[in-house]
Amino acid sequence: MKNFLSLSLIFVMNMVFSQNIQSPSKNIAVDFKLSASGQPLYVVNYKGSPLISESTLGIKLKDIPALDGNFEILDTKASTFNESWKPVLGEQSSIVNHYNELLVSLVQKGTQIKMNIFFRVFDEGVAFRYDFPKQKDLNYFIISDEVSQFNLTDNHKVFWLPGDFDSQEYVYNETKFSEIDNSKLNLNNGIGVKSIAGQYVVQSPLMMKSPSGLYLNIFEAAVVNYPVMHLDADVKNYKLTSHLVPNAIGDKAYLQAPCVSPWRTIMISDDARYIVGSKMILNLNEPCKIDDTSFIKPMKYVGIWWEMHVGKSTWDYAGSQNAQNVLTKDLLPSGKHGATTENTKKYIDFAAKNGFDGVLVEGWNVGWEDWFGNWKEEVFDFVTPYPDFDIDAVTAYAKSKNVKMIMHHETSASVANYERHLDRAFNLMKKHNYPAVKSGYVGKIIPRGEFHDGQTMVNHFNFVARRAADYKLMLNSHESSRPTGYSRTYPNYIAAEAARGNEFNAWSTGNPPMHETILPFTRLLGGPMDYTPGIFEIKMSYYDKSKTEQVHTTLAKQLALYVTMYSPLQMAADLPENYEKYPDAFQFIKDVALDWQDSKYLEAEPGDYLTVVRKAKNSEKWFLGAITDENARQSEIKLNFLTKGKKYKAIIYEDTKDADWKNNPIAYKISTIEVTSKSKISLNLAPGGGTAISVEPIN
């Protein structure tokens, strides 16, 4: 009996040397095989042509032989999955998860270590992951490298960021693949902590376009208990190889079988709208693990924040960096502190008056005099307000106005210190009825030697989300590793920054007009972004004549961002007094929804333009956002998504003819028209401009 089994096993091993799997539409096909030396290889074809040529798969381990060769196939299994699920909050109320799966079970000759590779092929792309089943010969192990390759077939156009272990807050570079080169970057870009991993390392999600017009996106999903994957670019041979972020001593990941790697994803389409609209990354994550999600609600908020960025007030109470080991009680107030009780009440009044859900207050807690740039471990305690911030009074006032307060936890990247105080911080929030927290991680990480994108920090960000869920709190992290769909599993992780946000426009070279046309193809694939749009006073010279910084959009584009940059947590980032100067434009921010029944990407070209229309959840209201890069743009959109036979009122917020992000950004016009499903609307976007439209039924 035993001999018979062994023979049949050998039979399987020798025969199953190549496997093919296709997408439901059959447009995408993956071929898997082992090389002569037993190395796993794969190829991806789109409509019959190779888009990923033969590429290696495998893992290198510390202290034990690598899992990148000498394999035999034990078994393969094909299956199909087609279900839909309902996100708690989302771009659509129901998401279809449809793919064909191939499971390849491998065993390594000699070591007898078993490793599986899963492939899932969706209509928008391919995903694969490594799976380490429970087994006698592999329990704890340390990953020292991953050799997942993505070998491209041409010198594509690439929208790339340098592969930095600590920051994604860069502007995108749009070059040919062969021109990727971090040594040529201008690094005077306002980023505080940079750890670029080499001359030819780039970040994912990496959006590309082939010379023949195909769109490719390489990313990852479900990065849980694993470091972020950057990509080594072989610029001569158009090859990409996984580059895992190390920890303080150079190890990549500490795992225990049974376990899995994140999914490595390759999205492919000849229509960019299918990539920007794809829910593949979310689909590759685990379903929601929170039983009672009733506390997870969309929030539109204002806050004491932009006024610090423009220099009107400060986070600190006593003047920045003047508090060398001085006790808070001995600090002398500078008179410029933003987070005072009085100022907070003004924001609460403004939020209440305009129907906003929440008010964020940054700089409420002690520590800001000496918080940045010195790798200091004990900066904030997250529970002690400044003398001029009366948290009890603020809580009572907010309650009286039916406004929710949003807590702020700047960690200064001293994560060890934050974790030590997390229960205390969350208890304070519960005591004062704050439903959500914005966290920040500016600086070099403590534990020292760790990076923002390493396994330690990935675990930290996910841990904070889980612990927040314990307390029924929502989390919005800034300067975290970029999301890869964990908000499906913990939807209280409602948003993150994790890319270059609007704030850079206030005090740095800023974000060029094309920036917001790329983010939906990259950063936003992994989850909502707290971009903090809605800046009306575009130019910083408004505050200080000597300043030349500015937001690189028109005002109308700032409105459109509320639709193009999906997030159930959206800030109206500008100062209340600026909104009061432009009440007609502000009306769109007041009206726009945050949670959606459906979303339709009407026009999309990464780096150039994006037009999306969304239907508010459980509502007949629609909102459209259209944005362009530095080039003006005209187009015509059909409103055939509207219910047939129904009449609607459309309010159009658009650039004037002479509007221009640089020379005339606050030039907008607003018109109201009646439309039906048969209507068409002409979009006229200024350079760096945009259009926002709200559509609601007429009775």
Add this chain to the structure above:
Amino acid sequence: MKNFLSLSLIFVMNMVFSQNIQSPSKNIAVDFKLSASGQPLYVVNYKGSPLISESTLGIKLKDIPALDGNFEILDTKASTFNESWKPVLGEQSSIVNHYNELLVSLVQKGTQIKMNIFFRVFDEGVAFRYDFPKQKDLNYFIISDEVSQFNLTDNHKVFWLPGDFDSQEYVYNETKFSEIDNSKLNLNNGIGVKSIAGQYVVQSPLMMKSPSGLYLNIFEAAVVNYPVMHLDADVKNYKLTSHLVPNAIGDKAYLQAPCVSPWRTIMISDDARYIVGSKMILNLNEPCKIDDTSFIKPMKYVGIWWEMHVGKSTWDYAGSQNAQNVLTKDLLPSGKHGATTENTKKYIDFAAKNGFDGVLVEGWNVGWEDWFGNWKEEVFDFVTPYPDFDIDAVTAYAKSKNVKMIMHHETSASVANYERHLDRAFNLMKKHNYPAVKSGYVGKIIPRGEFHDGQTMVNHFNFVARRAADYKLMLNSHESSRPTGYSRTYPNYIAAEAARGNEFNAWSTGNPPMHETILPFTRLLGGPMDYTPGIFEIKMSYYDKSKTEQVHTTLAKQLALYVTMYSPLQMAADLPENYEKYPDAFQFIKDVALDWQDSKYLEAEPGDYLTVVRKAKNSEKWFLGAITDENARQSEIKLNFLTKGKKYKAIIYEDTKDADWKNNPIAYKISTIEVTSKSKISLNLAPGGGTAISVEPIN
């Protein structure tokens, strides 16, 4: 005016090039001077002869010039301090702190950085520390090295442990200084994690004896926000240089001025009793920072612990290492679990019956199936009991018997995980009225790359003590960095292990008979040790005939350790049934006090013997402990410490004539005699033996 000041400054600089300071007794003298190149130097003389020859002082910094030369003296200041203070718990009720101090204020030419050096000279020795005052030119800085030298004048006898960043759980080596050599050690010693820093690195406290019979001890005090100092030994030239423990990336300490280094201490005496009885280390620490110390009480305890060491039961519930990612609910009980409700109740009964304060239970919480040796981050959550440990029932039962429970927190050195759960863990303790916690740090530290003795971990241990104080809890840490007197500042840090404890005798080569005669000269200088004495069943063959391991003392010596190894937290470590077999000997453990009015070291020779007698606090009872190494020992002690004219009953617990730690360890006799202050008692200690005596007034 300005010119005048500058001139006077130069005058001071040039004139004050050498300074002398003496101990109150004038036996010890320190000379300080700057070398021609402006390097700080010092010399220590004892009764006119040099014991530390010219040695350098200084600090090296990362990224900025070293503070080890090019100095000028700005100012010097001499002062005298003579006060006494009352420890909350201690070897004596009042401690005299008497020293002469020299403050040398230095400024570095060029950088203009100011650094002060403080010298304090006590009758038992010298201490110095670096002080970095608040100044414009030095705010945050990173220490990359320290060049404090201790240049010896001869080839002393040394009691040394290898300089290991992760463990002090070694047996002492007694050699000449020139014979220090870690490469010759037998490392099959039962220590789980070893990180020996080099061939000629040793630990402090380093106890030495000169060929002429002088005793020297090099140690440190008040290690706060700084790594542990080990010592590089130049075995040819009899020189020692500070060797700071690095962090994950090789840095030694992150500091911000104003700040100080720990004190570097050199104890000197021609009488070993003055070193073992010195309170210099405590005196060099900050006074108590806890306002209400009423919760800090001595505790005598038993516990579910030794039965695991001898193999009678297990920490785990389901069998060690068989739980590869298995949920607790799916574990199958092995039937060998020690920490059951039923077993705990037995220990509570035993504690209540014999007047013990507390019961420790190890293995009560989930995680032990897979806790050790794999650098696993999430092992324990510190709040979830095993299914067979009913914490509510245990709490209620303990309360009904007036016994306190001692919590156990094994962290498996996953400190990041422990800190994340610390508030929850302490809240559980408060809820269940546990007044004290024993913590453990077995394994490689997480954050990975850190060492037990690095700044990060020193800060952690001190942090846990402070947080425990928040909750009015007492702390007893095992496998922590060794104490340097922080228990003066946080007396709730009631004890620590931090050396090779009694447990090694159960399952390793154990602790040779001289071990306990050295610890009071080394480990115990920094604070109480939870050595867990009181083992009556000396030989492990009692439990398993195949075993050859044993405790390397006689039973009588185990009793004497309750007096020689000072700790206000003392375990009766053996099994209740073993104590019930020897009720007459057990009486001493029941009787012995934990907190003392006074202590007198009657006889002392490191590595050979120690005799100490202590008077219980607020009592007329005295307890004497005498121990010897592998050699039998006779001596006669005078009871002239007793109150004159008063009669006392002395109960003497001693080795029989044929007793021997190896061949006949459980051979003891007990006699009761009447004594007065004029009495003498002959001590007759077997090889590896000891004598314990309790003395109480007769009416």
